Amino acid sequence: MKMNVTLERAAETNLCVTKLRTDMVSLFYGKFQALRNVSLDITPCSITSIIGPSGCGKSSLLRLFNRMNDLIPNAVVKGKVELDGTDIYDRAVDVVDLRKKVGMVFQKPNPFPMSIYDNIAFGPRQHGKTNRAELDKIVENVLHRAALWEEVKDKLGQSALALSGGQQQRLCIARVLAVEPEVILMDEPCSALDPVATLKIEDLMRSLAQNYTIIIVTHNMQQAARVSDMAAFMMMTEDRAGELVEYGTTSQIFTNPKDKRTEDYITGRFG
């Protein structure tokens, strides 16, 4: 609750032009350092892509924002991660509230083994909404926004596992929307999908970016270039810790990279 109050106040007074910020963040898994001194400011209602070679800590960075790294025993975070100016690793922050605000879409579509309707209604139900009419409205609304309504409106009672991969991923996005988040984290959301389904997800991301702050980790350079407003390029150093090499507008990163390593990676000379 304490966090809510602070967040609302921050939003009211418009103090933050930055939605999410990391300030000299390092992440350790036991003795292994996964991230070193990452500082990043993320603008609200935009798409930020995180790119870089495998193992450079992209997913680890993404999972800092909704504290999914908490699930890994002996993960330690140093530095600050802020949402609307509040340190989300502060003791007063309730991680459950945080994850309602910061939703996540995973690499492999992970609908629950239940009906399409129940998948969408899952989040709202767990957070106390039981009114059937209200749930019906939420389900229809978010399925529309996830561009899935027309395909599933006649089979809401059927198992979500019977949908195609692309439909499942859009369902997972709809499931996140139903919790009314402010930020959506996407961890290589298209890597398990075919090109057509990928394009649909990308269109969806563009339309969602009007209302949500989206951060996407991707291996696909073209995808980053197509969808994102801002791009962050990461690499690992010799001790395998991930560092932020360069961060800027997507067009700058792709057409006029300042760092030699970024240029090498973008042009395919390395990576």
Add this chain to the structure above:
Amino acid sequence: MRNISPKTSQKIALGFIWAGGFITAAILLLIVVYVLSRGLPALDLDFLLTKPRGGLSGEGGISTVIVSTVYLIGLTLTILVPVGIGAAIYLAEYAPSNRFTNFIRYGIEVLAGVPSIIFGLFGFALFVTALHFKFSILSGALTLVCLLLPTMIRTTEEAIKAVPRSYREGALALGCTRWQTIARVVLPAAIPGIITSVILCTGRAIGETACLYVTMGGSAAMPTSLLSGGRTLSLHVFYLAMETRAMDKAMATAAVLIIVIILVNTLTTWLARRFSMRMGGGQ
């Protein structure tokens, strides 16, 4: 050995595998056919509905035995299932990996391998004698709980652990608490496995003899409460075969046992399939 061609070695391997399957099926069929052919002639509605008369003749039916068995299994499952699922959830989801939990796990492994008569002696000492439950259905059920708990916990834990990590992550990322995640996503997904483990335990409980002999006594009277003594179907078969001349009645009772076990197994398969169909979109 080197001279055997790959094709020949494949044939030999297939021969072994086929023989293994054949022998297993043959043994099963042989037992079922033997017991049913010897037992069915003496089996009729009258047999199921009359009391055993007791004594050396082995006259009478098995009505009280059926009632005792139902009471015993009912009471056993009522205690076993919640405790077993609770322990399994703790071990699979909450238990940190330290010396204490490793010791618990080790203990469960060992307990699962202890012969049932040892549990019987323990049950006799604790429930029958120390707690004054006497020879009763309650003593028998509590002993069965001790005997079956390790199996129940282990199989349920496996079922819970088999639920994909991605379900847990998905629920947690939606802002669910750990308990909501377990209760609403993990457990429902693990239900087919949990049902299987319950039925497995039921099957073992129905078949158990030795440990019940020393905790339930073996009274053939109609049980009036859970503190009454009693005799299960397996025990009755044992009594009839060892202490009476009524081998036909023993076989008839055995036939009832076999039919019950086959029914229970069929029911399990059917239930598990229904659940996974509902969960898995009919594939």
